[in-house]
Amino acid sequence: MSSRRNRARQSGSSRITDEQINDLVSKLQSVLPEAGIRRNDRASAAKVLQETCNYIRSLHREVDDLSERLSKLLEESSSDQAAIIRSLLM
Amino acid sequence: MAVSDAVGEAAVGGGGERKRKRGSKPVPAKWRTEGEQRIYSSKLIDALRRVRRSSASAPSSPSSPPSDHVRNREVREAADRVLAVSARGRTRWSRAILSRRTLRRRVRLRACRPKPGSAACVSRAAAERRKSPAVEKKTRVLGRLVPGCRKLPLPSLLEEVWDYIPALEMQVRAMNAIAEAFSTAGGAPSSPTHVDSMWIEEETM
Numbered sequence: 001m002s003s004r005r006n007r008a009r010q011s012g013s014s015r016i017t018d019e020q021i022n023d024l025v026s027k028l029q030s031v032l033p034e035a036g037i038r039r040n041d042r043a044s045a046a047k048v049l050q051e052t053c054n055y056i057r058s059l060h061r062e063v064d065d066l067s068e069r070l071s072k073l074l075e076e077s078s079s080d081q082a083a084i085i086r087s088l089l090m
Numbered sequence: 091m092a093v094s095d096a097v098g099e100a101a102v103g104g105g106g107e108r109k110r111k112r113g114s115k116p117v118p119a120k121w122r123t124e125g126e127q128r129i130y131s132s133k134l135i136d137a138l139r140r141v142r143r144s145s146a147s148a149p150s151s152p153s154s155p156p157s158d159h160v161r162n163r164e165v166r167e168a169a170d171r172v173l174a175v176s177a178r179g180r181t182r183w184s185r186a187i188l189s190r191r192t193l194r195r196r197v198r199l200r201a202c203r204p205k206p207g208s209a210a211c212v213s214r215a216a217a218e219r220r221k222s223p224a225v226e227k228k229t230r231v232l233g234r235l236v237p238g239c240r241k242l243p244l245p246s247l248l249e250e251v252w253d254y255i256p257a258l259e260m261q262v263r264a265m266n267a268i269a270e271a272f273s274t275a276g277g278a279p280s281s282p283t284h285v286d287s288m289w290i291e292e293e294t295m
Contacts, residue, residue, distance in 0.1 A: 024248045049228035056235045068162045072158075085135060086136070
């Protein structure tokens, strides 16, 4: 990780080439859900970044919705329930 | 060439069209393990109980409406914080979340956050030169979405995202599981789960 940066710095103009970026971007594609981009295409960096942004936003939204749901359930539950669930999950 | 070495290292990991998941560097595997999720879930439940206790004991002020939003906010923050703790401080986004809490209470110190970013500045200036404006713009947007990564150059940013997304996915899975457990425990027994059977015994329906 850091070796990559060091190497880049040592080469003088610290060129982070397009090729490097494309590699990182294709690596990123593997984390995204398959529906976003067809992996056969050489998706452009901008498109992958866009998909990533969308995906992160949707994950944030899901977490927010779940927080809301949990907060409601929390209010209605008793602390015994929480203890039971915790021991079950362990 | 020095550059091609670095590229080669990245290519082996994710570029080959063979088994992507089994490459030399798969997606951060720890976020996908059951053990990690279980640890996260139990820590989260503990945090939730604390939230519940603190909100129950806090005197309800007549001016504010039922503080649903406040509680949602607290739940969300607790979930994020526990997630950041699970990252064990190895990533920038997790450190940013953990330091976020104290900053929120005081002033929003966006500008003067002391970050070890001096090294990144050098490569950042050079890196920006090489990219198209579209990519740059998306990079900025992405940097805003990931906590603590606003000013990162693209390669470092992608490294952070590479860890952040699986972590978020685990967070969603865990919170879903907890919510399901709570709702099946609290509501009418619909499906025969462990939680259900325990609850039925206690309730003597």
